[in-house]
Amino acid sequence: MAIISTAGLARTFRTKHGPVEAVRGIDLTVREGEILGFLGPNGAGKTTTLRMLTTLLAPTGGAATVAGCDLAADPAGVRRACGYVAQSGGVDPQTGVREELVTQGRLYRLTRARAAERAEELAQDLGLAGLLDRRCGALSGGQRRRLDIAMALTHRPKVLFLDEPTTGLDPGSRAALWELVRRLRDEHGTTVFLTTHYLDEADALSDRLVIVDRGVVVAEGTPGALKLEYGGSPDASLQDTFLAITGRDATPAEQTPVAV
């Protein structure tokens, strides 16, 4: 059964310089327990799609359901079912790790005692146990990311949305994060919807890829199937496959990743 399905999901921003069609119509489905790689160049509309699916941004067209809850009719249900980690993260550098985790638990309506317990559990589970009494700002990049994810897992969501989770991490931390994502799925059956513009990441981590470009889905399938269909052979590099699909590189040299 599909845990996420969207039909014609679209968002146009009104700006001073005229309308910007950030997302022009996304149709996709995600199966329960799947790790979906949402791959596309900068500006393709990945973040905008995620913000719509997590109720942060109202769509200007189309519809979607997340965990059986309609985005427009039952945003509270969607919020209960999903966790979201923005590219920028979401903790205050001056606040302590424990305080942020406990506050997050309380925002999810846990009792004070339960929230404190949950903070310990999460810290244990995500390798933050010795760091609870530090300020968030005093964590390394990889530790910060794990904290962001811990915050999003507070209420044991069915679906976890990760926006470019490894951008800016060193190779060791990236590998550790991939491991964590796989473990979440394997141990808890969590569905993971992650965006990336790193092809190796999409290749290594995703069960299935959805490739977006200029606000629409341009291809989807398992990494192997996409390579066969567009790259010409199952051994084609995802780089060549991507090039064949979009007509350009995933990460052109002149574009630096920007957080939106």
Added chain:
Amino acid sequence: MLFHDTALVYGRYLRQSLRSRFALLFGVLMPLLYLLFFGPLLTDLPLGGRGSSWQLLVPGLLLQLGLFGASFAGFSVIIEKGQGVIERMRVTPVSRLALLLGRVLRDATLFVLQAVLLVLAAMAMGLRAPLPGVLIGFAFVALLTVSLGALSYALAMKVDTPQVFGPTINALTMPSMLLSGLLLPMSLGPAWLDALSHLMPFRYLVDAVRDAYAGSYATAHMLYGVLVAVGFSVLAVAVGTRVFRTAGA
């Protein structure tokens, strides 16, 4: 749930404020400087009010404290948007109204605290005012802070950079301060200025607090002051909640 969430948000931001000692210190220092360096200038001037010049000046300073402090409160939201804190909270089930109320109540707490310090210092310098009047003054500071804080947070949700936010707030607060007669009573000025100042909501607040400090509570000034302060707060919180509920563009 609204109460639970508001208390939670309030607690988080109050702890955050108490951690930034420097900002707290500066907040108290500013009005003290006015008392020290501006107050003595007025002592022997004919200001036309009843009572001493302190009874005219202190109400103005109290509201000025709220006006400047609360108007710039939105800066924190701009920073938090960049950190992703706002979106992180908005994906939880937390009440949108609580996200706003928790913040403005935190601001009201801090500014009333600063107001208390200001009044104590002014008393040391010669202010004499009846206790009920002083308490009424604090209530007005709280209402003003809630209204301006709510509007400031709403604006901060809408604009993206401090470079836009700062000048906008400056452009709004400076004329408001000058036109409201916060520093000196408008009745001292020419008729056109006095008339113009009645277009400013703060004018009614400061008139009411000055009456309260002079010990007259059942006056037209007080009635208008209460109506304007309460009306303005309700309107501002309504606008703020709307923005917090729909924000995201």
